[in-house]
Amino acid sequence: MTLELLTLGWNVVEGAIAVAAAVAAGSIALMGFGVDSFVESASAAVMIWRLRSETRGLDDQTIDALDKKAHKLVAISFFALGAYVALDSAKALWTGERPSPSPVGLVLLAVSLALMVWLARAKRHTAVSLGSRAMAADAFQTTACWWLSLIAMLGLGLNAALGWWWADPVAALGMVYFLVAEGAEAWGGDDCCDSD
Numbered sequence: 001m002t003l004e005l006l007t008l009g010w011n012v013v014e015g016a017i018a019v020a021a022a023v024a025a026g027s028i029a030l031m032g033f034g035v036d037s038f039v040e041s042a043s044a045a046v047m048i049w050r051l052r053s054e055t056r057g058l059d060d061q062t063i064d065a066l067d068k069k070a071h072k073l074v075a076i077s078f079f080a081l082g083a084y085v086a087l088d089s090a091k092a093l094w095t096g097e098r099p100s101p102s103p104v105g106l107v108l109l110a111v112s113l114a115l116m117v118w119l120a121r122a123k124r125h126t127a128v129s130l131g132s133r134a135m136a137a138d139a140f141q142t143t144a145c146w147w148l149s150l151i152a153m154l155g156l157g158l159n160a161a162l163g164w165w166w167a168d169p170v171a172a173l174g175m176v177y178f179l180v181a182e183g184a185e186a187w188g189g190d191d192c193c194d195s196d
Helices: 002-025 028-056 060-095 103-130 133-162 167-187 189-193
Strands: none
Touching (some): 002 133, 028 133, 028 167
């Protein structure tokens, strides 16, 4: 439960900082990363709810039905974010919108990279010790977050260091794959959310 509470808290803070920095810099990659943090928060909240429901002894059928509905909503959020990022990136590349460098974004992404590695490992270890497929799926999602952090950092870093404005929307396009993969994982809630 502690890992999920940490994930939820961090994602809310991370999302707020990323979105504010993205608006200030005009960065699509940072905006996609920030909004993804809020979707991840919803996913962590679902996981916390599920763990609490299981410890309170709610019947499995009720938990599973509500859990599937919640994960479908999370999946739709990932798909919508992926579509938004793809369209906004294509528009930026077409019109030549140039984002400003974002030192705040780069520091945030560096912190996120370190934290996501630690969280993913801790969740995988917990999943093995509990025999929980739900926690294993959550570890997968945290690993996908690490990749999003890395891709966004590359885009922002190349823009800041070399003035390659197009690196930001190209990085955002690279993030679409992971957003869709996370959406597919959440949509297939049978595998990702049942705990043994």
